Amino acid sequence: MTRIERIQKRLPDLYIDAFLVTNQENLFYLTGFPLIEGDGALLITTKAAILITDDRYAEALREFDNREVIGMITRDYYGTVNEIMQKSGLTVLGFESSISYGLFDQLDELMVADIVPFTNLVENYRAEKESLEVETLRHAASLHDQGFEYVLGMVKPGMSELEVANHLDFWMKEHGASEASFPTIVASGANAAKPHATASKKLIEKGDVVTLDYGYFVDGYTADMTRTFAVGEPDFEFKTVYKLVNQARQAVIEKAQAGMHGDQLDYAGRHLIEEAGYGDEFQHGMGHGIGLTVHELPASYGPATKQVVLQHNQVITVEPGIYLPGLFGVRIEDDLLITHGGCEVLTKASTDLITV
Structure with a gap:
């Protein structure tokens, strides 16, 4: 089971439809893609893992060899997350409790879905080394x-x-x-x-x-x-x-x-x-x-x-x-x-x- 599959498997038990990852180390741990914190996010649903970033990373994404992750280029990261959630009929979004207040305020304003914080969801997996x-x-x-x-x-x-x-x-x-x-x-x-x-x-x-x-x-x-x-x-x-x-x-x-x-x-x-x-x-x-x-x-x-x-x-x-x-x-x-x-x-x- 891959690292992303572990998260996907847990979503129903956590009573959420998707999980949003913005922490730089967690992004790298789950995808292997070196995305600088603040330059995008990873949206994990039970069926997909979507790495959302902007055109500065377009060439790197084309070279990125990971069939598990779908790349999406946009300047509106969280508006795109909201759009994906709505189009997929997903109503509850988990997010990392370590995000800044500014990002929380942005998510709170944008998201039609309910948003639920989780502490150390990915970090607990990171603690036990492969x-x-x-x-x-x-x-x-x-x-x-x-x-x-x-x-x-x-x-x-x-x-x-x-x-x-x-x-x-x-x-x-x-x-x-x-x-x-x-x-x-x-x-x-x-x-x-x-x-x-x-x-x-x-x-x-x-x-x-x-x-x-x-x-x-x-x-x-x-x-x-x-x-x-x-x-x-x-x-x-x-x-x-x-x-x-x-x-x-x-x-x-x-x-x-x-x-x-x-x-x-x-x-x-x-x-x-x-x-x-x-x-x-x-x-x-x-x-x-x-x-x-x-x-x-x-x-x-x-x-x-x-x-x-x-x-x-x-x-x-x-x-x-x-x-x-x-x-x-x-x-x-x-x-x-x-x-x-x-x-x-x-x-x-x-x-x-x-x-x-």
């Missing part, structure tokens, strides 16, 4: 491993955080990545105590701790990896905190498997940090799903995510961290393929404490 998606994510993770080795061989005192980020960006793209899935974090010294610091003009100094957090798309899918290393010999407290964060990461990996609840998996690592007295210095969730975007379902898992249940072939991150303001921070992040028998760690770069 075999080709898993292989693509393995490849992406491998490139991130190599990127880390490149940084270790290149970074030195006197370079700015931004300079390191730019060198990594060039290297990743030269070796097969298309673009970053989020702004690369290179945080040195006290900046590493900020979980979402951005690469700045700060110069990396001897004795600094450096946190490197990056994600790049490879063939449409992104990995997400963090490593923390020292430039020059680190002090005892850093070594102690690093060891603790690494133990928490490993504890989560050992527990991760299909059927595990998010709060249970989080606890496997978090309680080690709390028992060591650093609970207040770990201020974020333990991880999140990745795939066509850097945050997919499960969007996050942490102490309050009992409702999250890991599924076979989901790919998630594990990223415990401890952040000591004014001093340093440590975060170590891996990507995990969840299975019924445990998990496979996709990112294989060393998590041993490295000094350059």
Whole structure:
């Protein structure tokens, strides 16, 4: 059964006659066509899948090899959706609840059919990866491993955080990545105590701790990896905190498997940090799903995510961290393929404490 057929099969059970897809990643997931969000929509009925866009995509549609999808060129995307619904006698249209208020207002004005919002209808399918998606994510993770080795061989005192980020960006793209899935974090010294610091003009100094957090798309899918290393010999407290964060990461990996609840998996690592007295210095969730975007379902898992249940072939991150303001921070992040028998760690770069 194709991805579109899955949606078509569900329409009667959802009490809708058609479903409208506008999210860029969902459009690509269902059709394989790279339509930029805002440049059209996919209308799925029980009998057809119609990709509605304008003449800027006419040539690409002619070259698009997908017999399951009908292309339609128009400048009036949603007026055309309304017309198709009326001509086909369809009276209830489902849509993604993530659309903007402006688009909702437009649909509300135009549609003769009743419109009904749905949350994560396509995203729930995206969360469980197919075999080709898993292989693509393995490849992406491998490139991130190599990127880390490149940084270790290149970074030195006197370079700015931004300079390191730019060198990594060039290297990743030269070796097969298309673009970053989020702004690369290179945080040195006290900046590493900020979980979402951005690469700045700060110069990396001897004795600094450096946190490197990056994600790049490879063939449409992104990995997400963090490593923390020292430039020059680190002090005892850093070594102690690093060891603790690494133990928490490993504890989560050992527990991760299909059927595990998010709060249970989080606890496997978090309680080690709390028992060591650093609970207040770990201020974020333990991880999140990745795939066509850097945050997919499960969007996050942490102490309050009992409702999250890991599924076979989901790919998630594990990223415990401890952040000591004014001093340093440590975060170590891996990507995990969840299975019924445990998990496979996709990112294989060393998590041993490295000094350059």
